[in-house]
Amino acid sequence: MLTKERYVDTFVELIRRASAELPPDVVQALQQGRDREASDSLARQALVTILDNVDLAKAKSAPICQDTGTPVAWISYPEGISTRLLEEAMHEAVQVATAKSYLRPNAVDTLTGKNTGDGAGRAIPFLHFEEWDEPKVEVRLILKGGGCENVGIQYKLPDSGLQAGRDLEGVRCVVLDAVVQAQGKGCAPGVLGICIGGDRVSGFSESKCQLLRPLSDTNPMAELAELEERLLKEANELGIGPMGFGGRTTVLGVKVGVLDRVPASYFVTISYMCWADRRAAVSLDEEGAATWLN
């Protein structure tokens, strides 16, 4: 039965998986990065430590990173399901997961500076809802670390300082600029979720949604697939490397989405995800049986 308790239990496990286990495509990209770096380099040492850490977190079922981030989830549900119930269940699941140390108490009252203590707060977790035709509920979760969130950025084109115009060359220019600005501060090697177009809100929303795509997929739009490939190659030529120590592995993946815009605006929005690219997904059928995705 799809009761609130069933949702809470499933969401707690979803959070545990996201916090302690990195998706296989991300692990593979980190391994490829390690093998690309010169032996004895700081870059290679950093990636060796990162991969040791990934194994250890999984074995101990403990957070990969102590900054367990903002839980952001995209929830698809069939007609007739209460989104208010889903929201309450996710809120409660965050509190349970925090009590179990899957998450750090990570919500702070912005005005008083006081930690709420239980991981939940205003807009934490942050949820997106979409009704769909499928009979099941699907939840896709990311844990978005604060360090990498701080290096996310939104450009508006044209940008005269960078001489970036309103075309894909301009997009390329500002994305590379964002990677240079970030240096190692977003915990490189990161993943770039990008949105071209939209407004200031929908742009960031779509850029984060791009982070749900597996690193190995190919963009169905040919011109964006080409742009992703080019940006991945060029970002890795910047020499920033893991942690900003210098090296060949600055970015693990680039994912670009596009939204329409009003004539006056041309935003390019970049969400930077740290190497601890924590995402997990689950599907719940009408009986409440869970299928783990990813």
Add this chain to the structure above:
Amino acid sequence: MAELRLPLDETRVRNLEVGAGVELTGRMITGRDAAHKWLLEEYREEVAPFLEGTVIYHCGPVVRQLDDGSYEFVASGPTTSIREEPYQADVIERYGLRGVIGKGGMGLKTLAGLEKSGALYLHAVGGAAQVLAEAVKKVERVFMLEEFGVPEALWVIEVEKFPVMVTMDARGGSLHTEVEDYSKAQFEKLLAAPA
């Protein structure tokens, strides 16, 4: 990798250079945004002995309290250091710190402070919360837990072979400046290349 015992002596610190891998053993303290501001609002006598000669670790850990009331670090990697740039050099000088552990590097004010006071910026691998929690052997005590909450409190910890890299030294050297300059030059080159 060189092994260093905490507290550190000034001569040893001044002889270490950017690029050196170091393993730290001994007592250190965590402190991040709220702590740095608080340490400069007035001289905190009760905490001062836990800062002198050792290093401050920019870290907001996940902590578990055990049945006997003691604490255990569950996950404890570094946080981004640059947010402490306005405070760091003064905190180092005022409390006699010999170093800072964090991630992402710091700016020119801190670099000058390292040289003046004889201290190091030590980079831990960001996100490596489990590897680094394994190196934390004991939580001795905690300051400002009630007021600041778990991530922002000042945790006094015993570490063993805690792995870090010197990325800013007491001679004006900074790996972060080098990498930033290089990446900016590469960026210019990429933009100049025909599409």
